[in-house]
Amino acid sequence: MLTIGLSLIFIVVLVGPFLNKKIESNLEAFLFVMGIVSATVSSAWSVDVIHEGFVAPINITLAVLAAGVLFHYLRKYIDHAMRRVLITVPLSVIVCTVIIVLGLASSIISAIIAALLLVEFITVLPLHRHAEINLTIIACFAIGFGAALTSLGEPLSTIVVSKLGGAPYHADFFYLARLLGFYVVPAVIIFGIAGIFLVQEAPEDTEQT
Numbered sequence: 001m002l003t004i005g006l007s008l009i010f011i012v013v014l015v016g017p018f019l020n021k022k023i024e025s026n027l028e029a030f031l032f033v034m035g036i037v038s039a040t041v042s043s044a045w046s047v048d049v050i051h052e053g054f055v056a057p058i059n060i061t062l063a064v065l066a067a068g069v070l071f072h073y074l075r076k077y078i079d080h081a082m083r084r085v086l087i088t089v090p091l092s093v094i095v096c097t098v099i100i101v102l103g104l105a106s107s108i109i110s111a112i113i114a115a116l117l118l119v120e121f122i123t124v125l126p127l128h129r130h131a132e133i134n135l136t137i138i139a140c141f142a143i144g145f146g147a148a149l150t151s152l153g154e155p156l157s158t159i160v161v162s163k164l165g166g167a168p169y170h171a172d173f174f175y176l177a178r179l180l181g182f183y184v185v186p187a188v189i190i191f192g193i194a195g196i197f198l199v200q201e202a203p204e205d206t207e208q209t
Contacts, residue, residue, distance in 0.1 A: 005041040009034060056158060063152050067113040075120065082124045091125070095135065095199050096192040103142030103188035107149035107157075107177070114143045127199060134198040142191040145184050149177040 013034050017024045039045055071078075085094060098121055106114035118139050122132055147153030150173055151161040157176055164171035 002042060006038060009038045009041065052162065056155075056162060064110050064112055067109050068116075071109075071113050071116055078117065079120055079124065082121060086124065086126075091199075092196045094125075095195045099135075099139050099142050099195045100188055100192035102139060103146035103191060104149075104185070106143040106147040107153040110152055111143050111147035111154045114147070115140070118143070131199045135195060138191050138195050138198055142188045145187050145191070148180060149184055150174065151176070 013031065016030065017027055023030045039049065098118075102114045102118055102121075109117075118136070122135060125132075125135075127135065144154075148157050151158045161171045161173070161175060164175065169175070
């Protein structure tokens with residue numbers, strides 16, 4: 001019965017946001033409720049779980065806040081640097097490099113800040129709408145992969161490191177990088193190379209943003 005219950009919860013979490021607009025618009029609250037339901041169904045409630053539920057979000061929030069403040073004060077310089085690079089470096093090289101850099105850097109600056117940098121990057125590129133969409137999708141894939149390398153990248157990696165911090169794994173800051181780096185880094189590089197072809201202006205693109 002436990003397996004059936006958790007399987008149903010998994011299916012609801014997987015398809016719910018696609019079937020219901022209200023769930024999609026309130027995804028955080030939905031996942032929070034489903035987490036409570038799954039913990040109740042599996043009888044996983046304990047003092048340690050409740051403590052972790054309060055402490056882990058604080059650590060994540062502080063990391064994102066620090067990166068956000070840094071981005072706020074450096075935004076003008078980043079935008080200026082991007083525009084200068086566009087003058088001398090071919091667009092394909094810039095696209096490939098930025099996808100790879102953002103993908104790998106997301107493990108340090110967090111996926112949220114990497115996404116903000118991606119937005120700034122796209123705004124200064126001479127791309128049409130269709131090319132911008134392709135670039136956004138593939139860069140987000142790269143960021144999602146890269147963010148899994150450290151506990152700063154995303155909440156899930158933070159949870160994994162915190163759960164495996166004790167015996168027998170003794171997971172540290174670079175535990176996921178050592179475990180997954182062999183797979184993640186080549187994947188991010190492949191995304192960067194693919195971006196060279198996917199961001200080319202399509203013939204049907206006629207309206208530049």
